Each structure stands twice: as C-alpha cells, then as structure tokens.
C-alpha cells in the first residue's frame with residue numbers, strides 16, 4: 001500500500017461527531033481507528049516511520065494526556081527510547097513544571113516531571129489532534145523550560161474549526 005493510500009485509509013476511518021461536546025464543535029474520534037486492528041496497524045506503521053525519519057534523531061517521546069499516550073508508547077517502544085508523560089494538572093508526583101493554556105472548548109494546565117528530561121535533549125511531542133494548537137504550544141513551552149528542544153508529531157490537524 002502506498003503512503004497516500006495508508007493516510008487516506010486512516011483519514012476515512014476517523015469518525016466525526018457534530019456538536020460534541022458542545023454546539024459548533026466537530027469532534028474527530030481517533031478511537032474509531034483503534035477499533036479496527038488492521039487500520040490501527042497501518043496508523044502505528046505510518047507514525048513509527050515518521051518518527052524514525054526525523055533527523056537528527058530524537059532522544060525521547062513526550063506524549064500528551066490522554067489520547068497522545070495511545071500512540072506515544074508505541075512509537076517509544078519501536079524506537080527503543082524513553083516515554084515521558086505530559087499530564088493534566090495534579091496527576092504527576094515529584095517535582096513538576098506547569099503551563100496553563102486555552103483549549104477549543106475549555107481551559108487546562110499540563111505538567112511534566114522535571115527529572116524526565118535533560119537539557120539539550122531532542123524531544124518528540126506526540127498527540128492525536130491539533131485544534132487551536134493551545135495544548136501543543138503548552139507542551140513545547142514545558143520542554144523548552146527544561147532546556148530541551150521540541151519536535152512535534154500530530155495525527156490530525158483541524159484546518160477549519162468552524163466546519
């Protein structure tokens with residue numbers, strides 16, 4: 001299967017739900033892909049190929065709570081590099097760095113354990129979806145605060161939030 005066919009298969013499997021969780025939001029459900037093992041395998045393959053092609057290579061994967069975890073752990077295993085969680089406020093023990101941000105339909109705060117990232121590392125941030133970009137921007141800020149460099153890998157980019 002060509003790369004384009006793989007991407008089209010993934011795209012056509014993602015389900016869309018109008019007006020969820022509130023009017024005006026077209027919710028894209030990545031779980032529809034994980035519900036079909038053959039399509040999930042294609043998605044994992046595309047993500048791992050993408051992550052492996054990054055040059056210079058990344059030192060670890062930082063994935064976003066919660067849907068980013070579904071893909072970040074698989075990429076980390078395939079590349080044999082550490083997995084680091086970026087979680088919603090109050091869920092990670094020990095010393096943490098925090099950043100507050102605005103989502104498409106609410107406000108939130110994300111945290112990372114300071115000991116998980118070393119200055120100078122190249123960190124691949126993984127998430128399922130980019131809407132306003134607020135979550136990703138907050139994650140990049142967290143990585144930067146710890147003195148590391150951020151590279152990003154996102155599955156779905158919403159190009160029109162009014163859709």
Ligand SMILES: O=P(O)(O)OC[C@H]1O[C@H](OP(=O)(O)OP(=O)(O)O)[C@H](O)[C@@H]1O
Nearest residue numbers: 065066067103104130131132133134135
């Ligand atoms: O680009 P943005 O406007 O910031 O939105 C994108 C973020 O919103 C969703 O996560 P959510 O916070 O809903 O958490 P979940 O993964 O736990 O469902 C999604 O998984 C992204 O992380």
Ligand SMILES: Nc1ncnc2[nH]cnc12
Nearest residue numbers: 025026027028104129131
């Ligand atoms: N439109 C959307 N679909 C799925 N997850 C989202 N997170 C933020 N906006 C979203």
